[in-house]
Every structure is written in structure tokens, then in C-alpha cells.
Amino acid sequence: MGSAGRSAPGPAGRSAPGPAGGPAVGPSVPADSVPADSVPADRALAYRALAWYAEAARDLPWRRPDAGPWAVLVSEVMLQQTPVSRVLAVYSAWLRRWPSPRALAADPPGEAVRAWGRLGYPRRALRLHAAAAVIDREHAGHVPDDLDALRALPGVGAYTAAAVASFAFRRRQPVLDTNVARLLTRLFADGTRASDGLLRQTLDRMLPTEPAVAAEASVAFMELGALVCTARSPACGPCPLRSQCRLHSSRGLVSEGSSRPPNGASPPSGQPELAGAPRRPPYRGSVREARGLVLAALRSSPGPVAAGTLSLACPDATRRASALAGLLADGLLQALPDGTYALP
DNA sequence: AATGCGTGGTC
DNA sequence: TGACCAAGCAT
Structure with missing residues (x-):
């Protein structure tokens, strides 16, 4: 058993978990002093x-x-x-x-x-x-x-x-x-x-x-x-835990339905959340997409497919080659001796 | 531990 | 309209 604070799941160290949390936030108690009756x-x-x-x-x-x-x-x-x-x-x-x-x-x-x-x-x-x-x-x-x-x-x-x-x-x-x-x-x-x-x-x-x-x-x-x-727009109105929710109360009694607490954390300092979130590479035109196209062709065929068929499904030769290599390596695809491809 | 891995819906 | 999101896992 850890001695981890039982209030916020967050590391007790950060963001001053001070008792300041207030009594209204429910299961929030200073770390250490916790015992069983709070369970x-x-x-x-x-x-x-x-x-x-x-x-x-x-x-x-x-x-x-x-x-x-x-x-x-x-x-x-x-x-x-x-x-x-x-x-x-x-x-x-x-x-x-x-x-x-x-x-x-x-x-x-x-x-x-x-x-x-x-x-x-x-x-x-x-x-x-x-x-x-x-x-x-x-x-x-x-x-x-x-x-x-x-x-x-x-x-x-x-x-x-x-x-x-x-x-x-x-x-x-x-x-x-x-x-x-x-x-x-x-x-x-x-x-x-x-x-x-x-x-x-x-x-x-x-x-x-x-x-x-x-x-x-x-x-x-x-x-x-x-x-x-939910991730984007939580509906706090019907939430049975609303009265115990620290974020909700910190928002100052958001009304309902459309109440939209941002995410978990508010950047403590200024941090304009700049280069923070690494952008996901585009799916369109990716090898990832090419894998999908190749597999879709395989799925739609009852048996092995010819290389030419795959060229049609995924015209970009470079990405197609990468996709094939990846699928082969992952065991999602089989290369037959006659030059055709099949599901394993 | 940071990455890569599908696909489609939503705002 | 592109970025985010959807009951993660393996390496």
C-alpha cells in the first residue's frame, strides 16, 4: 500500500494540493491523514x-x-x-x-x-x-x-x-x-x-x-x-457526481447541458500551450493509408490478388512498397511464390 | 518512453 | 475544415 494521498490522484507534490481544495469537493482530504473511515x-x-x-x-x-x-x-x-x-x-x-x-x-x-x-x-x-x-x-x-x-x-x-x-x-x-x-x-x-x-x-x-x-x-x-x-463537451447537468466534482465546482457552478469544463488541467502559469501537442501526421497520403488500401483489396478478394490489382488499389508505388513491406513484417500479408499476395 | 498502428465521425 | 476523438497494445 502506498502512502499516496487519497484525495487527488495527482502526485501529492504538484499544484499544492493544499487543503484549500475546500470541503465541498468531496473526497478530498489532505494526504497523510487518511484512514479508513474516509473510504x-x-x-x-x-x-x-x-x-x-x-x-x-x-x-x-x-x-x-x-x-x-x-x-x-x-x-x-x-x-x-x-x-x-x-x-x-x-x-x-x-x-x-x-x-x-x-x-x-x-x-x-x-x-x-x-x-x-x-x-x-x-x-x-x-x-x-x-x-x-x-x-x-x-x-x-x-x-x-x-x-x-x-x-x-x-x-x-x-x-x-x-x-x-x-x-x-x-x-x-x-x-x-x-x-x-x-x-x-x-x-x-x-x-x-x-x-x-x-x-x-x-x-x-x-x-x-x-x-x-x-x-x-x-x-x-x-x-x-x-x-x-465526455472529452469535448461534458454534460455536467445529469452527472450524478457533479456535486462531488472538483473541476465542476472550480468552474463556479456551471449551469447544465452545455456546461463545458475544459480539460483536466489549467496551465498553472502562462504557458500558452504552444508547441505542446505534437501534431499527428496527416493520414491522407500516408503509408498508413496505403496499408489500409492494400488490405482492403485483399479483403475484398476471395483469394490471392495479383500485384497489378494492388497497384490499382494503391497507385503510389513508393507508399505501396512501404505498405507491403510493413504488412508482410506484421504478418498481415503473405507473398506467394507466383508473385501474388494473400491474407495469411 | 515515445512511436506507430486504421478508420470514420464530429464540430 | 482540419484537428480531435473513439473501451489500447506492443516495441
Whole structure:
């Protein structure tokens, strides 16, 4: 257990976490003096989120009772950096075709890439296939419920492992994704963005004791981040945590709906946020785009495609060559002896 | 630890 | 209209 301050997840050092935070900001207490009787205050936030979730939750297929661990794993991998709206159709078709890890492992990986469609980051399809093979071979076809075993699966990182352990097996696990991180950062806003470790520690204090309830609370936090405490324009009005939210109160009682607290931190000093954010390289005209074009051509063909077909799909020879080399290296593409290309 | 990895929607 | 954003992971 760390002695980390329990108030703001942010490093206790920065931005003078002084008690100045004020009493109205809820679970904010000077570091050090913290003890156990303050824990329920954090848990109260979870119960508020739970109550809100009971009313506002979306009905998503992977949350239904009939969604087993495999379905949950599939959904979590598909949802990595990908909006729910785009995942829905692919998810259904995927599970219909491969209702178990064993079924997927029995097909060639290229079929997974094909079924992945335009979800993006097609390496995820490859890794999900590889994960299915590991599950089949090393876990008797059952998705493991152990955090470390999950973490060891290809394509499964800290978030996905915690999500599967929690949502599929009702284990009491802090589940930290971008939604929850944003939510906590605003909730305890002290001008800094805490480390993931500290955020998870904070979450752990917030989760109810009963594992199944904790699991539900984790989904509730994520849903809150996805629907209410959104990145661009958070709707503080309906937020069940509003009265406990440090950022919201620091904004001075923003009305509702359109209330728009900026992001987590206000630059302490002048810092005109100049050369700060590194600009993302343009997608148009990139090798990245070329990879997509080549893969799309492969997907749309039932069998191998000729080099000439790829030239049509991606006319720029330089980028096409880079894309092919990259896809080959990633195992997303196979070069056949006759000069054609195919999915692996 | 900073990068690279798809794709499409939104304001 | 381009920049940001969407349930991250691997290297």
C-alpha cells in the first residue's frame, strides 16, 4: 500500500494540493491523514454511479447475461480505440461465426483479418486469433479468469485484462480506461494528470467490496465517461457526481447541458500551450493509408490478388512498397511464390 | 518512453 | 475544415 494521498490522484507534490481544495469537493482530504473511515466517502461515488447506470446504461450485447468470457474478450479487443457504433455489427458476425476460441483458432488468421473489416488496427484481428490459439492450447479452450494469464494473451494489455476479469468473471478489479481516467482527472482535478498506477489505486478505494457490485461499478464509471463526462463537451447537468466534482465546482457552478469544463488541467502559469501537442501526421497520403488500401483489396478478394490489382488499389508505388513491406513484417500479408499476395 | 498502428465521425 | 476523438497494445 502506498502512502499516496487519497484525495487527488495527482502526485501529492504538484499544484499544492493544499487543503484549500475546500470541503465541498468531496473526497478530498489532505494526504497523510487518511484512514479508513474516509473510504466509504469514495465508495459513495461508486454507488451514485451505480444508481445512474441503472437508469441510463445502454443495452450493449456484450453486457447481456448471455455474453460469456469469450464474447467479452472479443468485444474488449474490438473496442480498443474504436467507437461502439462501429463495433456492433462486426462483433455479432464474429461471434456467430466463431462462438468459441477453439472455433476461431481452427481457421486461418487471414480469415480473422477479413472478418475484421474496417474496424481499424487490423493487427488486433491477428492478435485475437493468436489469443484464441493460446486459449485453445494452454487453457483447454476456456478464457482464463486470472489477471496474469489474461495479460499474457496476445493483444491483451492492462486494461483489457482487467476488463475481462471484471466484466466476464466478476472479479474485483480496478478497470482503468480512457473514459475512467478522464472522469477521475476531472473529479479530483488538481491541475495534473495522475499516473495510471495512482488512478488505479484511487479506483480500488472507490470500488465496493462485493466483487460483482464492484464490477458493475466499473462499467458504470466507464459508461459515465462515455456518455456524460465526455472529452469535448461534458454534460455536467445529469452527472450524478457533479456535486462531488472538483473541476465542476472550480468552474463556479456551471449551469447544465452545455456546461463545458475544459480539460483536466489549467496551465498553472502562462504557458500558452504552444508547441505542446505534437501534431499527428496527416493520414491522407500516408503509408498508413496505403496499408489500409492494400488490405482492403485483399479483403475484398476471395483469394490471392495479383500485384497489378494492388497497384490499382494503391497507385503510389513508393507508399505501396512501404505498405507491403510493413504488412508482410506484421504478418498481415503473405507473398506467394507466383508473385501474388494473400491474407495469411 | 515515445512511436506507430486504421478508420470514420464530429464540430 | 482540419484537428480531435473513439473501451489500447506492443516495441
